[in-house]
Amino acid sequence: MPRYEIYHLQANVMFDAPLYTPEKLLLMPARRLVTADDLAALKKWQVDYVETSGRKLTDQEVERILQTMMAKKASTRALYGKVKDYEKKRAFEFYVDAEGLVRTMSEALCSGMRVDPEKPRGLVRRLVEEIRRSRDIYLNIIHNDYGKEEHLVFHMLNNMVLCLTIGVSSNMREEDLLTLGLGAFFADIGMLKVPKHVRDKTRELTESDLSMIRKHPLESEKILNRWIEDYDDAVIRMAVEHHENVDGSGYPYGKKSHEIHSHAKILALADVYNAMTKKRTYREGKAAVSAMKELLLMKDKKFDAAILKTFLGVMSVFPVGTIIKLSDGTFALVVRPNVGMPLQPIVKVLFDAEGKRLEQPVLVDLRSESPQDGVKIVGPVDPASLPRIDIVDEL
Ligand SMILES: [Fe+2]
Structure with a gap:
């Protein structure tokens, strides 16, 4: 060199x-x-x-790079500027820093350099603390579309956030959370070996593109085995097994449910959910609620039923940030899930039945509504059918 x-x-x-x-x-x-x-x-x-x-x-x-960086900083600042609440601002700043760390460490490992194993561990431990403190803010952040052009790095980070959210919400032990976060980080590192034009392809993938992409779990394994010596085996298994399906139809080995590590099953779910809900150059992102419905259809085929149930409990059928119609005709924003009660999140009523903005929004915990005559969710609505709101500000 x-x-x-x-x-x-x-x-x-x-x-x-x-x-x-x-x-x-x-x-x-x-x-x-x-x-x-x-x-x-x-x-x-x-x-x-x-x-x-x-x-x-x-x-x-x-000069050109510096100008682009300045423009990027200005747009990030503009985004911060909109976020008034201190906690949200702090969480968002951490997210932006974490993205920089994920990018730097993955690029280093991919170009054959060593990374001090304590650095990724430090990042996962911080992220666990952050999710314990501001889980709903992070769930909102990952549902937004930051970093469209460099979605692989954001995808790796969002997988960490979602896996750790599931882990924290199901009271996983600290050492399991560490392994889960590290595995979520590194599982897709082999994708950096796939040429960018194939990763970002807008047209249908050819057989040779697909075979390249299908090698990424084993590429990730190679990189991890070569450069990171003292991680738990589960980290490597998450990389190898995160595209295996419980019915044996996945890749690279076609392993069945009992052969797949439980952490890899969590990551498989988080990975597909994150990919479905994000906008790509060639398609719109799905609304969180439609993604959730599709995941449910893949129960026992692609995903483990018990893990799907936990995920649903953590996220609610109507994830944070979804606009819904209530049975009294009003419209509300889902602001917080009630763990274990996927159909009864906490919502903020923002519009009356005519779609007019309420002067004083009302917070309603649907869990405490009476099962007979209390307010229920009728279903999700397209936010474009209502006056525009800034979801980040409302949460
Ligand atoms: Fe992957």
Whole structure:
């Protein structure tokens, strides 16, 4: 790998691949400006050179990248600006940071570099704390469409959030949560080996595209076996088995229910749900409630019935952020699931029966409504049929 002597590097250079220390530790992700302060710190730490498989970018390329980064920061700030509540802002900032960590660590592992195993563990532990503190905010965040262009990294992070939400809500032990989060993180890392034009293809996939994609669980296994030595076996099994179906129709091995690790079954469900509800260049994302219905149809075929039941209990049939019609004609937003009561979440009534915005929204816990004559959910409605609301602000 080409080396660059620190003493010959000028400040404000940028490379199109990550930079590594002579010990092969990740120093800086790709397309990050090496500042005068960075160079001074490297000299102070007596690092003589850095290595990278990439090339030094031209001044014009650096300028273009910096402008794009500024625009991205401005749009993230605009999004924060809309979020008034401190807790939501804090959770959103953590989510954006976590995305950066997932991206940097996966790129490093894929380009054959070592990552300190404590770093992914630290990220999972923080995420567990975050979900314990603000579960519903994170469920809302993963239902939004951030990072459309780089959906693989967001998908990995959203899988972690959803798996850990299921784990936390079913009172899993700390060490199981750690394994579950790590497995959700790394299972799709092999997808980074599939060329981007195949991953993002808008037309039907060819046989050769499919065979490439179907290899990704084993690619993930290879990367994990090579670079991460001291993780629990379940992490590797989640990578290998997350596309296996309980009826044996999945890949790569066609394993049946009793042969699939329970963590891999949780990830299989989270993975499909996350993929279904997100917008892609070639299709709209499904409403959470339709995705949930489709998952239910795959009970005992693709998914384990007990895990599907837990998932349903955690998410409710009408997940957070869904707009629903109530039996008294009013319209409400689902703001919180009631664990174990998938049809009776907590909702915020926002519109009267004519679809007019209420001046004072009313919070209703459908669990405490009388089964005979209390208010019930009639069904989901298309948000476009009502005056526009900002769901992030309402939750
Ligand atoms: Fe996958």
